[in-house]
Amino acid sequence: MAPLILHALEKRFGPGAPAVRDLSLTVRDGRFLALLGPSGCGKTTVLRMIAGFEQPTDGSILLGERLLADAATMVPPERRNMAMVFQSYALWPHMTVAENVGYPLKVRKVDRERARQKVCEALAAVRLEAYADRRPAALSGGQRQRVALARCLVTEPDVVLLDEPLANLDRHLRQEMEETFREFHARSGATMIYVTHDQSEAMALATDVAVMSEGRLLQMASPEEIYARPEGLVVGGLVGQGSILSLRLPPGSGRLLDWPRLRDAFQGTEEGLMPADVLVRPQDVVLDATGLAARVTSSFFEGERYALRLELANGQSLRAFSRQPVRAGDTTSVVLASGWRL
Template structure:
């Protein structure tokens, strides 16, 4: 196995703006990359180019030193040693679970006994040993998804591509399947690329997150890094439910901001040498404290273990906050912003 390299990748459909532009990234062997971004940003197009269903208009795709595709070259999907798991599972309804899982081996004319053993191993990896003789119609959504995963395991792919595989499942099942994916990744050792528009899913599963917007790659980093140090407004707005404030900050201020510097900026008392900036403030960093700035609660919802609040500051800007104590809409509160991140 080898790293998967996307090199200044571009895809144009017709005459409009390119669906993917100048996208470069490297996925090291065995990593789990989540491609995250809003609907229409080009995630699926990137995945389809990697799989071999679309040809790049420009740039190239390599697995190690092997060129898979560029504007002039196009290795067919079956010669890339990749497997793709679709949202719809794409199982054959007339075949049993074992037959579905063994199908890629039959196509490759693998000897029967060997194929049987591989199917057994793959079904055990997704905990479906007991379901080998069932048909897909007699399985739950999560079980069907596991059959689709087992089917991709049997071919021992270098790269597994997943296109929003959990989108059709309910919340409870999604959590269970996230576990299955993590386990599947650990056991198979395959490089995985996972398309999603759900930031919490991307964070929970992946070893690296690549955020896309309008066909471009904005930032690629491990989940903790994207969460703690998002680059720019789009990513700041996408990850971790924060509020974004517009403030005038000293040109020399650091990106990580504490309460004294935030307080001065919110007071509007720095005038000289400032520039407009966007500052991300996470709800857990907003403390209710009478020593802070005054604000008014514009909404309050009980979420189970806490209240989720929206608080409007004197300058009209709004913050999200949490409170363990009951707080009502219309209440006046003091707020201290423990930390902020300049986007």
């Protein structure tokens, strides 16, 4: 297999700003990429261009050295060896589970016995062997999603495209299906591209996360890198539950800031300080009598801990966690163990 390469991709649907602009990224063979961003940021448009449902206005899409699309060329979807899982599952209601899974093989005129074997293997991979003769209407939402995955698996695609496939499921089924997706990725070895606006899904599933906003790619990195070292205010605000503080720091402070540097930023009055946006994660906010004065504006018990919203003396707010009971209206003090300059 080969990497999927998007080069300077642009898509316009009319006058005004393009839906996707100057987007370049490479998805290495066998990776699981999550396209993450708010509604309307262009991530589904990117997915549809990869699938062959939309043609780029500019730029190109390649699978290895094979050109799939540019402004003048368009390989049709059925010749791209890709499979797509839709939010609505897109199952044929009059067909059984086995018939739905085997339909792509029927279209490709695969030998009947070979097709039966591949359908059995695909259903086994998603733990639905016992449901082969049922119709989609007799299945739960999670089971229908597994049928859609099995239908992908049966064709041995180079790339699997998933358009917010968990959006219609409740929280319990979402967690169950996340595990199914991880197993599917490990078993199939296919390159997977997953569109979502839910950052927890992206972090839990993907090997790489690409954050988009207003049609542009802002940052692409591993989930750990995106979380620990986001590039800019938009990425910092989209990923995790951090608080963004407006501080003044001396030039050359670096990007990873420890408590002494952060404490000085609140207390310092010397000349030459520069305004800076600093991301502080809740787990790095420590209740400590030696720290900055803060007032608890809200406290919610989450089962294992309290989720707090704090207001500092300068009016800025912080998120924090506490194992001990803390009530709204309490006064406390906090130490900021670390922060990241955006």
